Amino acid sequence: xxxxxxxxxxxxxxxxLKILLFKRRVRPAVGKWSLIGSFVxxxxxxxxxxxxxxxxxxxxKDVFLEQLGCYGQANRDPGFRCISxxxxxxxxxxxxxxxxxxxHGASWHSVSKIPELVFDHGQMVEDxxxxxxxxxxxxxxxxxxxxxxxxxxxxxxxxxxxxARPLDPRNFRKKILSFGILNKLDEKDMTTSRRGAFLYEFNxxxxxxxxxxxxxxxxx
Amino acid sequence: xxxxxxxxxxxxxxxxLKILLFKRRVRPAVGKWSLIGSFVxxxxxxxxxxxxxxxxxxxxKDVFLEQLGCYGQANRDPGFRCISxxxxxxxxxxxxxxxxxxxHGASWHSVSKIPELVFDHGQMVEDxxxxxxxxxxxxxxxxxxxxxxxxxxxxxxxxxxxxARPLDPRNFRKKILSFGILNKLDEKDMTTSRRGAFLYEFNxxxxxxxxxxxxxxxxx
DNA sequence: TTGATAAATGTAAAAATTACACTTAAAAAA
DNA sequence: TTTTTTAAGTGTAATTTTTACATTTATCAA
Numbered sequence: 001x002x003x004x005x006x007x008x009x010x011x012x013x014x015x016x017l018k019i020l021l022f023k024r025r026v027r028p029a030v031g032k033w034s035l036i037g038s039f040v041x042x043x044x045x046x047x048x049x050x051x052x053x054x055x056x057x058x059x060x061k062d063v064f065l066e067q068l069g070c071y072g073q074a075n076r077d078p079g080f081r082c083i084s085x086x087x088x089x090x091x092x093x094x095x096x097x098x099x100x101x102x103x104h105g106a107s108w109h110s111v112s113k114i115p116e117l118v119f120d121h122g123q124m125v126e127d128x129x130x131x132x133x134x135x136x137x138x139x140x141x142x143x144x145x146x147x148x149x150x151x152x153x154x155x156x157x158x159x160x161x162x163x164a165r166p167l168d169p170r171n172f173r174k175k176i177l178s179f180g181i182l183n184k185l186d187e188k189d190m191t192t193s194r195r196g197a198f199l200y201e202f203n204x205x206x207x208x209x210x211x212x213x214x215x216x217x218x219x220x
Numbered sequence: 221x222x223x224x225x226x227x228x229x230x231x232x233x234x235x236x237l238k239i240l241l242f243k244r245r246v247r248p249a250v251g252k253w254s255l256i257g258s259f260v261x262x263x264x265x266x267x268x269x270x271x272x273x274x275x276x277x278x279x280x281k282d283v284f285l286e287q288l289g290c291y292g293q294a295n296r297d298p299g300f301r302c303i304s305x306x307x308x309x310x311x312x313x314x315x316x317x318x319x320x321x322x323x324h325g326a327s328w329h330s331v332s333k334i335p336e337l338v339f340d341h342g343q344m345v346e347d348x349x350x351x352x353x354x355x356x357x358x359x360x361x362x363x364x365x366x367x368x369x370x371x372x373x374x375x376x377x378x379x380x381x382x383x384a385r386p387l388d389p390r391n392f393r394k395k396i397l398s399f400g401i402l403n404k405l406d407e408k409d410m411t412t413s414r415r416g417a418f419l420y421e422f423n424x425x426x427x428x429x430x431x432x433x434x435x436x437x438x439x440x
Numbered sequence: 441t442t443g444a445t446a447a448a449t450g451t452a453a454a455a456a457t458t459a460c461a462c463t464t465a466a467a468a469a470a
Numbered sequence: 471t472t473t474t475t476t477a478a479g480t481g482t483a484a485t486t487t488t489t490a491c492a493t494t495t496a497t498c499a500a
Contacts, residue, residue, distance in 0.1 A: 001221060001222075001223050001260065001262060002221075003221050003223060003303060040221065040292070040303075042221060042294075042301055043294050043301075044294055045292060045293045045294050046290055046292025046293075046303060047292065047293075067289055067290060069287055069289070069290075070266055070287060070289075070290050070305045072260070072265060072266025072267065072305065073265045073266075073267075074262075074263050074264055074265050081262055081263075083223060083260075083266060085290045085292065151447085152447085152448090153446080153447070168489080168490075168491085169447085169448085169449095170448085170449070170450080170490090170491085171488075171489070171490085173447095173448080173449085174449095174450095175488090188496095188497095190497085190498090192446070192447095193445060193446035193447065193496090193497080193498090194444075194445060194446075194447095194496075194497040194498040194499080195445075195446060195447055195448085195495070195496040195497050195498085196446090196447080196496075196497065196498095197446080197447055197448090198447085198448090220488080371478085372478085372479090373477080373478070373479095388458080388459075388460085389478085389479080389480095390459090390460085390479085390480070390481080391457075391458070391459085393478095393479080393480085394480095394481095395457090408466095410466085410467090412477070412478095413465090413466085413467095413476060413477035413478060414465075414466045414467040414468075414475070414476060414477075414478095415464070415465040415466050415467085415476075415477060415478050415479085416465075416466070416467095416477090416478080417477080417478055417479085418478085418479095440457080
């Protein structure tokens with residue numbers, strides 16, 4: 001039986017959640033939109049295969065990459081029997097290797113306007129979005145999508161995009177800062193307002209430390 | 221590459237969460253404890269393969285069975301390259317086919333006293349328990365483990381077992397009944413007290429209906 | 441100096457959660 | 471028949487969390 005991995009690569013840009021899609025170059029379904037994937041090598045961990053695909057496309061290593069699930073319907077690929085292990089990745093859209101992406105014929109698509117995808121890839125995207133929405137609520141995965149330094153309004157608009165609903169700026173700021181896992185910097189981002197907005201960093205060490213003592217990250 | 225499914229079958233009995241384990245009869249690691257599994261047939265959906273294994277062992281169909289994940293380290297099985305799709309099932313421990321289970325050399329083990337398991341099966345159990353703990357908090361999966369009719373104290377002790385901490389009976393009852401997804405019956409269970417405890421049923425239809433209107437099941 | 445604009449801030453009301461102790465129903469024993 | 475035993479069942483007040491909501495402020499550009 002053939003075993004493949006498929007990667008769902010998400011980014012956040014222009015206040016929109018986006019996914020990297022590919023014009024398919026191999027048969028069947030040449031020219032159709034799809035996710036990017038690869039067969040798992042016989043001597044390769046499945047997780048490593050996903051990491052390899054991600055690195056080949058974006059040039060990125062050591063970024064958020066998590067298993068979504070196995071897609072294993074007998075007839076999912078009309079060519080031959082092949083199961084796919086889907087992985088989803090959250091990357092900083094500013095940091096990937098544009099040249100590599102271009103060379104692979106990939107492009108970013110807003111998750112609110114996904115074209116038709118081959119096989120069960122549409123289902124994978126739907127499932128991943130559902131999972132991201134659930135996980136973002138209980139784990140600080142949002143930070144994976146922002147630059148190292150970000151403002152509170154940027155973080156808010158990311159959550160607004162993920163949850164697909166508006167949040168109150170006072171309540172949001174109060175809540176997110178109350179966790180004590182953001183470091184306020186002495187710098188401002190002056191690109192979106194005259195007044196400028198203070199930049200913050202995610203304090204991963206503090207978060208891990210708090211998690212171990214039963215702390216519960218939750219943004220409603 | 222070989223593709224297998226492994227089933228983690230959980231039940232609740234004697235106020236303990238239990239898992240069904242097997243004495244391995246095939247090489248390698250004959251005689252060691254393991255999960256039950258099977259290779260996925262070439263013309264078979266992966267989900268169906270898991271359902272087949274579950275039915276073969278317990279005689280049960282249409283019970284809770286969900287994908288846990290893919291375990292795909294290259295060296296996980298010392299024999300040959302084989303990835304495993306792990307599935308976890310929650311069953312009513314009163315309803316399975318004892319004769320079938322016995323014939324397969326299976327036995328129930330409290331999750332607090334799991335013997336050493338072959339390969340990465342110990343990791344699978346650990347991951348499944350973690351997932352059950354998280355999911356039980358946000359979805360009414362606990363009912364899958366109880367009889368059709370159950371008492372509030374039974375439900376409470378199930379949650380106490382899953383969360384591994386005591387819950388206040390007044391607050392628990394108030395919370396669980398406030399959802400309006402339990403039907404109180406005119407019957408009592410007289411087995412655990414002189415006074416008896418009223419029996420309830422889970423109202424699945426009502427739950428589905430509420431879920432669709434943004435209702436959030438959560439038990440802290 | 442003024443105007444424009446997004447960032448930043450506080451408080452009161454409502455809702456949810458927590459902590460906590462006594463009464464009751466029914467069977468068994470006296 | 472009465473008493474004892476025991477788990478089931480119940481209410482309230484204090485605390486915490488969540489929600490709703492409007493004005494001021496810092497900075498750049500005109």
